[in-house]
Amino acid sequence: MPMTNAFYAQSGGVTAVINASACGVIETARKHADRIGNVFAGRDGILGALTEDLIDTSKESDDAIAALRVTPSGAFGSCRYKLKSLDTHRREYERLIAVFKAHDIGIFFYNGGGDSADTCFKVSQLSAAMGYPLVAIHVPKTVDNDLPITDCCPGFGSVAKYVAVSALEASFDVRSMKKTSTKVFVLEVMGRHAGWIAAAGGLITEHGIPVVILFPEIEFDPAAFIARVAAMVKEHGYCTVVVSEGCHYPDGRFLAEQGTRDAFGHAQLGGAAPVVASMIQEKLGLKLHWAVADYLQRAARHIASATDVKQAYALGERAVELALDGRNAVMPTIERIADEPYAWRIGVADLANVANVEKFMPRDFISADGFGITDACRRYLAPLIEGEDYPSYAKGLPVYATLKNAAVEKRLPAFHVG
């Protein structure tokens, strides 16, 4: 590959470690300054490529780029914008190629989940069809852990650690108050379709905590659930419920969307936890508390998994090496070698096999009754939350990087997105 510039964009919901992947990409590219000129980043993700709103990462010091490794969120901005089919929206794909061409970009790094893997794949196809030499590499990222082929997804291990630590701490709290106060604590976690994040709550049963998990993969059965909670409280005096935002009834209706209204009849924004809590209170009359972690869980860099941070960085690093090897339309992956002691290496997947495939919890990771995890699941999850990787602190708060994000001068006419 001749000397070329690279383009890097962050896609979809951000995580505690997506910037660690960015750090891996940029630091590795800087080591190969003889072959990669500049890394341009998309401002607000792929939108920045479409609107030619590029960020000049060469204006950031080595220290600033190194600080990305410990900074949560998307340092260049991300977006929820899925490029549609090549047939109906060919204009957008052609615009991407035009922008790449205008800025001598021969490498496209797209850091995201399933949708961005799909986009990355289509861009590689089109560039080949148009005769524009481009190497398109997808860097995996998603807290949902739902990408195929890779053993796990960067972002997930840190959310899993946050959920396990938080559930453990709150459970200790409830345990100490159970005599006269709260008997049930309900924690709502992310995972619209896959229950990986909720499963992490099951790791605390090894600490003697009674936990009931509600997975998206298991249709919600109110009577069975209430019976399970009642049995746990009878045996232990308290219990913790971890409910996935994707938990739903057999007809597909989410618990979080059961038409809650305030006294004036206004629709209330959902939340599975308050619904579950109300149900327990009504059926069992137990005092309870509930929490909704929402963004706190995916942004919690302060309690990131060291394993996750390492993998996120390594995937960014390998993405650059793959590009330098001319490997087009691929995604570096995590390959598990052993559970304990945990060992892993970086593999490579063809994007053709990644795009549009969602990976759910295997049924044998969920206990027979549907409310817990199995030992197989524990063996899978345990290494992913292993290790701490603390940011430094100043005045009591983590030192997180805010980049300059200097704009690259535009060379093309404006483009209207959408």
Place this chain on the structure above:
Amino acid sequence: MPMTNAFYAQSGGVTAVINASACGVIETARKHADRIGNVFAGRDGILGALTEDLIDTSKESDDAIAALRVTPSGAFGSCRYKLKSLDTHRREYERLIAVFKAHDIGIFFYNGGGDSADTCFKVSQLSAAMGYPLVAIHVPKTVDNDLPITDCCPGFGSVAKYVAVSALEASFDVRSMKKTSTKVFVLEVMGRHAGWIAAAGGLITEHGIPVVILFPEIEFDPAAFIARVAAMVKEHGYCTVVVSEGCHYPDGRFLAEQGTRDAFGHAQLGGAAPVVASMIQEKLGLKLHWAVADYLQRAARHIASATDVKQAYALGERAVELALDGRNAVMPTIERIADEPYAWRIGVADLANVANVEKFMPRDFISADGFGITDACRRYLAPLIEGEDYPSYAKGLPVYATLKNAAVEKRLPAFHVG
């Protein structure tokens, strides 16, 4: 004081550092084994004293007691049980004295908030009246930070740190998604009457984050609030709202209790965050997310403030020293010597001046518009979240202590509480 046993009980809602105070009490008592025989702990707080359900802490190893310093929750159990007036419930106070007498207990350490300070004071009065020699010492604890005289309360600094760190991380998340996704993030925090915890969210404005705070001390004005959020989003493209659970309308009605019902007409358990979120969505049509931290915030030992841990321990330690000095009906306090560099020492307050006094945010700690904090407030808060004090981890999770909590043999007839 002749050789005597001591009794220690945890009261009310537990915190990330109340066990650090227990650690301070027990370790210091063990250093004075010539004067303090055993420290008995109340199982489930003061209820354990009434029912003569005492825990023999001498059965715990030095390592187990040392581990309390890093363990959140109440290691001996706590309870929400307020002893009522001496006039109407003299029987309960007399029972306490009887249990103390039966187990040669001459020192009473009560670790809690305003209510327990009141109980502690009454017990000291009654024991004097009954001629039973007892030294009653209150050890302050409350995440609400609402005790008088002491500059701050153990438990508060760690919640404040949790809220500031979490709000910072989630704000970074929203900032990176604002172009196409979430514009407003709402975080609900504790504080039924006092806005100290919500105020901690204001510390992140120094990191360039636009924050709107809703305090219990300021009557909720929907129009002014919506205008403030709209202005923030217009200027910054996003903003973070920190709402105290105690936020209420001028008529006293809590936002969290505005009669939310599900589609079937069942009352839903409250939450101020979803109410605020719905309001913003309805008035401004902005995409938003909300989180309710609930117990996660007060249990979050993993991100405890080192200052808070140190003070919690020191207050427990000084409580024992005060007892050995025969100082009855007092509470060790934190006295601030300087803001920066922060310096503090332990003072002593008479319980007569502590009981039944609640400390709210001074008006000059809240900005003129009622939605933020002032520099004076920042100077007050900043040192309280200073420093990290990490637990050790095994298999990705914090190592928290679960004690044996061996029972002391009962010597008295059973007692019916209530």
